[in-house]
Amino acid sequence: MTENGDSTPLVVLEGVNKHFGSLHVLRDINLTISRGEVLVVIGPSGGGKSTLCRAINRLETIDGGTILFDGKPLPEEGKALAGLRSEVGMVFQSFNLFAHKTILENVTLGPTRVRGVPKAQAEQRGMELLERVGIGAQASKYPAQLSGGQQQRVAIARALAMDPKMILFDEPTSALDPEMVQEVLDVMIGLARDGMTMMVVTHEMGFARRAANRVVFMAEGQIVEENTPDEFFTNARTDRAKDFLSKILTH
Amino acid sequence: MNDLIKYAPDLLAGFLKNVQLSLVCAVFSMILGTVLVSMRVSPTPVLRAAGTGYVNIVRNTPLTLVLAFSALGLSDTLGVSFSDEPSTNSFWLVVLGLSLYTATFVCEALRAGINTVPMGQAEAARAIGLTFFQSLRMIILPQAFRAVIAPLGSVMIAMIKNTTVAIAAGYLAESAFVMKDTFDDTGVSIPIFVGIVVAFMLFTLPIGFFTGWLANRLAVAR
Numbered sequence: 001m002t003e004n005g006d007s008t009p010l011v012v013l014e015g016v017n018k019h020f021g022s023l024h025v026l027r028d029i030n031l032t033i034s035r036g037e038v039l040v041v042i043g044p045s046g047g048g049k050s051t052l053c054r055a056i057n058r059l060e061t062i063d064g065g066t067i068l069f070d071g072k073p074l075p076e077e078g079k080a081l082a083g084l085r086s087e088v089g090m091v092f093q094s095f096n097l098f099a100h101k102t103i104l105e106n107v108t109l110g111p112t113r114v115r116g117v118p119k120a121q122a123e124q125r126g127m128e129l130l131e132r133v134g135i136g137a138q139a140s141k142y143p144a145q146l147s148g149g150q151q152q153r154v155a156i157a158r159a160l161a162m163d164p165k166m167i168l169f170d171e172p173t174s175a176l177d178p179e180m181v182q183e184v185l186d187v188m189i190g191l192a193r194d195g196m197t198m199m200v201v202t203h204e205m206g207f208a209r210r211a212a213n214r215v216v217f218m219a220e221g222q223i224v225e226e227n228t229p230d231e232f233f234t235n236a237r238t239d240r241a242k243d244f245l246s247k248i249l250t251h
Numbered sequence: 252m253n254d255l256i257k258y259a260p261d262l263l264a265g266f267l268k269n270v271q272l273s274l275v276c277a278v279f280s281m282i283l284g285t286v287l288v289s290m291r292v293s294p295t296p297v298l299r300a301a302g303t304g305y306v307n308i309v310r311n312t313p314l315t316l317v318l319a320f321s322a323l324g325l326s327d328t329l330g331v332s333f334s335d336e337p338s339t340n341s342f343w344l345v346v347l348g349l350s351l352y353t354a355t356f357v358c359e360a361l362r363a364g365i366n367t368v369p370m371g372q373a374e375a376a377r378a379i380g381l382t383f384f385q386s387l388r389m390i391i392l393p394q395a396f397r398a399v400i401a402p403l404g405s406v407m408i409a410m411i412k413n414t415t416v417a418i419a420a421g422y423l424a425e426s427a428f429v430m431k432d433t434f435d436d437t438g439v440s441i442p443i444f445v446g447i448v449v450a451f452m453l454f455t456l457p458i459g460f461f462t463g464w465l466a467n468r469l470a471v472a473r
Contacts, residue, residue, distance in 0.1 A: 059374055077294075079382060086380025096371035099471045100394050110379035113389065144472035155375075162379055 008071060010035045010166055010197050011056060016065035018051060018221075025051050026062065027221040033166070033199060038192045040208040040229070041201045043218035044244055049201040050093075052218065053170045056199065057088040070165060086114045089159025089167035093175050095151040097143035103130065103154050104139040107161045114162070122161070129157040133187050149180025153187055166197035173204055203248060205233060217241045255442040258433050262443065265429035266450045272345055272414040272425065273454075277407055279350035284357025285392065291358065292365060292391075294383055302358070310355035314348075318419035321348035341422040348420055353410040360402045364395030369473070397469045404462025408455045426450070 011033040018026035025048045033039055041049045054060040055067060058074050058081060067074050069088070075081040097106050107126035111117040117125075130136045133153035135146075143151055152172055159167050169188065173181045185207045192198060192211035202208070208215055208229045215232040217225040217240070225238045233249075236242045255262075290302030309317065321344045325331040333343035368391050376386030396403075415427035422428075426447050433443060 057378060059378065082377070082380045082382045085378055088378075090375075090378035092371060092375065092378075094369075094371050096369075096375035098372060098375065098390055099473055100390075100397065109389065110381070113385060114380040142472060158375075158379065 006035060008035075009033060010037075010070060011199075012066075012068040013052075013055075014066050014068075016052075016055065016062050016067060018048075018055065018060065018062045018064075025221050026055070029065070029223060031216065031223065033197065035197055036195045037214065038196075038198045038200065038212045039214050039216060040212040041199065041216045041218060042203060042208065042232075042244075043224075047219045048221040049218050050170050053168050053199060053201050056168055057085050057090055059090070082114070086110065086162050087165045089162060089164035091152070091155050091159055091167060091169045091172045093171040095143070095148070095155045095175070097151055097154055097158070099143055102140050102142055103135060103146070106143070106154060107158050110158065110162045126157070126161055129160050130154070132160075133157045134183070147180060148176045149183045152176065152180075152184045156184075156187055156191070160191075166199065167191070169198060169200040169202065171201050173202065205248075209233065217244070219244070252442045254433070254437045254440040255446045258429075258437075258443060259446070261429055261433065262426055262447065263450075265424060265426035266447065268342075268422075268425040269411070269414045269427075269451075270454065272342070272349065272417060273407075273411045275346050276349045276353060276410055276414070279346065280353035280357050280406075280410065281403075283350060283354035284361060287354055287358035288361040288365065289384070289387055289392075291362060292387070306355045306358055309352055310359070312352075314352050314413055315416055315419040317352045318345060318348040318416065321345075321351075322420040338422070338424055341417075341420055342424075344420045345414070345417040345422045349410065349413060349417075353406065353413070356406045356409070357403065360399045360406055361392070361395055363402065364397075364399035365391055367398040368394045394471050397466075397471050400462050400466040400469065404458055404466075407462075408458055411455055411458075412451065 009032045013029050013031040016026055016029040029052060041052065043049055051060050055062050056069070069084060075084055098109065101109065104123060104126050107129060108119070108122040111122040111125065112119055127136060127139060130139055133156055135150055135153055135157065138146055138150065143154070146154065172188070173184050176184065181204070185204060188198070188200070188207065189211045200207070200212070212229045215227055215229050216223055217232065217238070219240055225232065225236060225241045227237065232241065233245065236245055287302050287306060290298040291306070293299055322341065326340065326344055332340055334340045372390055372394065373386055376390040381389065414425055417425050418428050430443060430447055434440065
């Protein structure tokens with residue numbers, strides 16, 4: 001799935017800044033994501049994690065700095081931007097499946113309309129992907145008929161259908177009932193094993209420990225600490241991270 | 252009652268013209284209304300301004316003035332002509348004026364519908380690489396239409412009744428004009444008046460029921 005042997009980083013952020021009015025949500029972010037890497041972004045709410053994630057496919061614009069994807073600056077608009085987005089999968093907290101389309105149509109829309117894949121071929125591949133995430137039997141249903149966990153797995157299949165170079169996960173399990181979290185994480189762990197480049201905003205430490213190559217801790221719009229998962233959770237370097245971990249680990 | 256029976260064929264012929272005007276205007280106003288709403292929500296400031304300006308001007312102009320303008324301004328002064336046959340020409344001038352006018356209401360109903368579609372739908376569409384107009388056409392508008400089927404039905408009912416002011420564009424064949432013409436011969440006849448009202452209700456009431464039913468049937472489950 002990744003171009004093995006290509007050692008140039010897939011994503012490079014340099015001096016990225018973003019304001020929402022007077023709120024400085026991203027402060028001088030410098031970050032590199034390698035091909036095949038699984039990066040977990042963790043931190044308190046309002047710390048800029050989601051904004052960072054959304055900036056990489058330009059669902060959020062930035063005020064300063066540069067973002068390179070696959071060696072090229074992000075296109076600003078139009079067809080070039082649509083082209084970039086087709087190469088970067090995105091999975092949202094609230095699933096955002098197309099409510100008026102069936103599960104299978106959700107997965108085939110991108111390939112047929114963006115890539116021009118023939119319908120039959122897209123449907124065959126769509127079914128394979130739905131089987132892979134365990135939703136094959138629900139292909140002709142509508143999103144509202146599925147549970148949250150099932151919808152999120154469809155959303156992952158929808159992203160995979162575009163054969164993306166990476167997938168961004170913006171708090172993919174935060175809106176799920178507790179008993180559905182694991183089924184989604186299992187799919188994500190499988191993707192990580194297969195070598196997909198992933199950036200995952202999450203508080204799921206189990207996932208971070210099992211699948212992540214690196215953890216980035218963000219607070220107040222800054223990257224406070226970058227570390228390996230084991231080091232980060234057992235022996236964080238910064239006080240800000242220790243303080244955050246002490247609050248979430250007590251549960 | 253005798254007057255109604257005596258003039259029924261003329262009145263019916265007039266009413267069929269109302270039906271004809273309605274069907275043609277329904278098609279054109281829906282198409283133009285969809286174009287207008289696409290302009291109003293587009294990311295291009297020039298398109299947005301043009302759409303907003305058009306809607307605000309035309310929607311707030313009395314229909315009789317819009318129709319008079321299409322007859323006197325476009326046809327008489329600027330020489331726009333659809334046909335050498337005056338009644339055909341004025342038929343299409345009514346279609347033009349009434350469609351331009353009704354499209355603004357279609358646009359605003361659809362815009363209300365777009366507001367019912369969650370932001371995440373558009374974001375997901377953009378995230379898989381659809382362009383703005385693709386996501387509008389495939390994701391946003393289909394859901395917006397379903398959300399406002401009943402209000403669109405009301406817009407269409409208003410448009411159907413508005414065909415009775417076609418005389419403002421010089422069109423002299425529809426039922427309200429035939430009625431007035433008949434009254435010149437017979438004096439005011441309550442049965443004729445009631446007959447035309449009933450004809451319109453037979454046309455518009457089912458539209459109200461049908462769009463209400465369709466709205467429930469096609470509602471997008473979230």
